[in-house]
Amino acid sequence: MNPPPELDTPDAPPAGAIRGPQAALQQLDDDVNAPLEAFPTQRWLKAFGLAKIGATIFLVCFVWTIARGIGTWGNNSPVGWGFGITNFVFWIGIGHAGTLISAILYLLRQKWRTSIARFAEAMTIFAVIVALQFPMVHTGRPWLAAYWLLPLPNANGIWVNFRSPLLWDVVAVSTYALVSLMFWYTGLLPDLAVARDRAKHRVRKLVYGILSLGWKGSNRAWQHYEKAYLLFAGLSTPLVLSVHSVVSFDFAVSVVPGWHTTIFPPYFVAGAIFSGFAMVATCIIVMRKYFKLEHIITIDHLDVMNRIVLVTSLMVGYAYMMELFIAWYSGVVAERFAFMNRAMGSYGWAYAIMVTCNVLLPQLLWFRKIRRSILLMYPIVIAVNIGMWFERFVIIMTLSRDHLPSSWHDFHPTWVDYGLLVGSFGLFFTLLLLFCRFLPTVAVAESKAGMAGAQPTGGHHG
Amino acid sequence: MAKREVVGMIGLYDDPDVLISAAETVRDAGYKKWDCHTPYPVHGLDDAMGLKPSPVPYVTITAGLIGGALGMLMMWWMSAVDYPVRIGGKPYFSWQAFVPITFELFVLFAALATMGSMIFLTKLGSWASPLHDNNVMIHVVTNRYGVVLDAADEQFSEEQARALLTGTGCQDVRPLYAPEGEG
Known part of the structure; x- marks a missing residue:
């Protein structure tokens, strides 16, 4: 494996030859690859340890549920869906910001997205992985779940019910998970090749080499690659809108007052993007500081993200108002009762948290000073995360007052419920921290293509 | 040497x-x-x-259409032919309710074909250079x-x-x- 003698020494190009943006391109590779190439620091290890504790709690509660049954949860009749689906919808929603950034903003040619796209896409995948755990564990027998969720031949000869929104959800979410994974991996290929060629150690080179599928940067490959990337963006855009619409159908297609409304699909999609952006900001603010990427993911990027949080906050605020108005305007007694109960019933406190965190607090982002101050924006995005969890909780607690007053029942979560909720964050952050450690957190090739002087100045075809 | x-x-x-x-x-x-x-x-x-x-877009749209068509065909056969069950008084072949899954399978097949054809056309998987x-x-x-x-x-x-x-x-x-x- 000796390199040819003529070539192994002079690597630097001849002096005076540098006219392109070479130094800046090299710097970007160095900055983004630095966390991959250094030993983990104490702080990373501490954060990872904490996340691992959370993931362990999740595992314990997962196994406990399987071993002892769903009775270990606070679910009752009429609240058949408790924390399980609240967490599911919450985590699926978190994922949507990633796809919005990677697909929709790509199609809209929003250049600022390149620095945060990779990280947000990774979050999408991890959030979907976490979300999928909840329907799985709620089946009680995950190893048999495939027979209930997918049209597989079985001894009874009967098939799944394709008219059920729950089945649409299965197909939508698993398609979403797969497509997001392929989209993300496609974007990673050139950056993995960089990590491979920078690698000093044989094993490291081998692993990144295999992961990069032997990417060589050939323009004959770039040609197909770029087309495929564009197509992935084009496919993901309607897909992401369909996924949370289908999630909302789980509720809207039922005949429960307070759920059976046409506003649900757009309202859920807006809410998903809202919570997703808040979560991206929550994580990326820490990540950029910790990995010293503040010059790549700048305050301008956070400013733009805060604007999107503000806009989507207005959208969900509008949806809350419209729900109340339509409930009143419909004249349907059950509808009116459902919404009065939501706002003032035994879960009125949750409704108050929801409105405060999702509608009132984000209004502070109208102020440029607050949008551009890490210290001031951070509590707001944290509040949005909390508020959006409570939004789903409020919607599901509608069940506690159903058609028959004799069966009314409040929901009391158990330690297993809390454990799964807290643990899901642990699982999510475990995956995210591993990602930050082993894969390039910024889309390097795409960022390079947009740098000053990186493209031909014209006079040519283009 | x-x-x-x-x-x-x-x-x-x-x-x-x-x-x-x-x-x-x-x-x-x-x-x-x-x-x-x-x-x-x-x-x-x-x-x-x-x-x-690049021919990738043609592969994508073809695979997508095949996926969507196969999806609708599958749901028709399972719900209306092989084991019809009357649910909610709806027709056995209630195609409107099958639209979401048809769409998702369009996207799934199209995406898998995009990935596959991209890997094939770019000759990914060969390391030597x-x-x-x-x-x-x-x-x-x-x-x-x-x-x-x-x-x-x-x-x-x-x-x-x-x-x-x-x-x-x-x-x-x-x-x-x-x-x-x-x-």
């Missing part, structure tokens, strides 16, 4: 404008087996190299642009290739050797 076989010639560039004109020169010289290696997609390089448009053997891969994935002339091309000779690349304004032309033990 014995003289090793030359499998190609690479010209390394630092200016995207020069790269484009170099690609045009090589294209017009009639080379067939050659390539450009860049750290990111360079605008206009496809034209400069004279590449035909003279660029690795000669330690120039790091340059073309980081910050420089390479034009590689393959010795398998019928025009190729060491002198001619070097002259062609030097003539495009390249100041860093290097021969690519076969890995040891093969040449």
Whole structure:
């Protein structure tokens, strides 16, 4: 494996030859690859340890549920869906910001997205992985779940019910998970090749080499690659809108007052993007500081993200108002009762948290000073995360007052419920921290293509 | 050390404008087996190299339509033919309710075919390259642009290739050797 003698020494190009943006391109590779190439620091290890504790709690509660049954949860009749689906919808929603950034903003040619796209896409995948755990564990027998969720031949000869929104959800979410994974991996290929060629150690080179599928940067490959990337963006855009619409159908297609409304699909999609952006900001603010990427993911990027949080906050605020108005305007007694109960019933406190965190607090982002101050924006995005969890909780607690007053029942979560909720964050952050450690957190090739002087100045075809 | 076989010639560039004109020169010289290696997609390089448009979109739409059609067909057969169950008073073949899954399967098939055809067309999965053997891969994935002339091309000779690349304004032309033990 000796390199040819003529070539192994002079690597630097001849002096005076540098006219392109070479130094800046090299710097970007160095900055983004630095966390991959250094030993983990104490702080990373501490954060990872904490996340691992959370993931362990999740595992314990997962196994406990399987071993002892769903009775270990606070679910009752009429609240058949408790924390399980609240967490599911919450985590699926978190994922949507990633796809919005990677697909929709790509199609809209929003250049600022390149620095945060990779990280947000990774979050999408991890959030979907976490979300999928909840329907799985709620089946009680995950190893048999495939027979209930997918049209597989079985001894009874009967098939799944394709008219059920729950089945649409299965197909939508698993398609979403797969497509997001392929989209993300496609974007990673050139950056993995960089990590491979920078690698000093044989094993490291081998692993990144295999992961990069032997990417060589050939323009004959770039040609197909770029087309495929564009197509992935084009496919993901309607897909992401369909996924949370289908999630909302789980509720809207039922005949429960307070759920059976046409506003649900757009309202859920807006809410998903809202919570997703808040979560991206929550994580990326820490990540950029910790990995010293503040010059790549700048305050301008956070400013733009805060604007999107503000806009989507207005959208969900509008949806809350419209729900109340339509409930009143419909004249349907059950509808009116459902919404009065939501706002003032035994879960009125949750409704108050929801409105405060999702509608009132984000209004502070109208102020440029607050949008551009890490210290001031951070509590707001944290509040949005909390508020959006409570939004789903409020919607599901509608069940506690159903058609028959004799069966009314409040929901009391158990330690297993809390454990799964807290643990899901642990699982999510475990995956995210591993990602930050082993894969390039910024889309390097795409960022390079947009740098000053990186493209031909014209006079040519283009 | 014995003289090793030359499998190609690479010209390394630092200016995207020069790269484009170099690609045009090589294209017009009639080379067939050659390539450009860049750290990111360079605008206009496809034209400069004279590449035909990528067929990936046709694969995507075909696979998508097949996926959607198969999905609807599957739901029709399972719900209306093989084991019909009357649910909610709806027809056995209630196609409106089958639209979401048809759409998702369109996207799923289209995406899988996009990924598959991209990997196939870009010949991903093959590791070996003279660029690795000669330690120039790091340059073309980081910050420089390479034009590689393959010795398998019928025009190729060491002198001619070097002259062609030097003539495009390249100041860093290097021969690519076969890995040891093969040449």
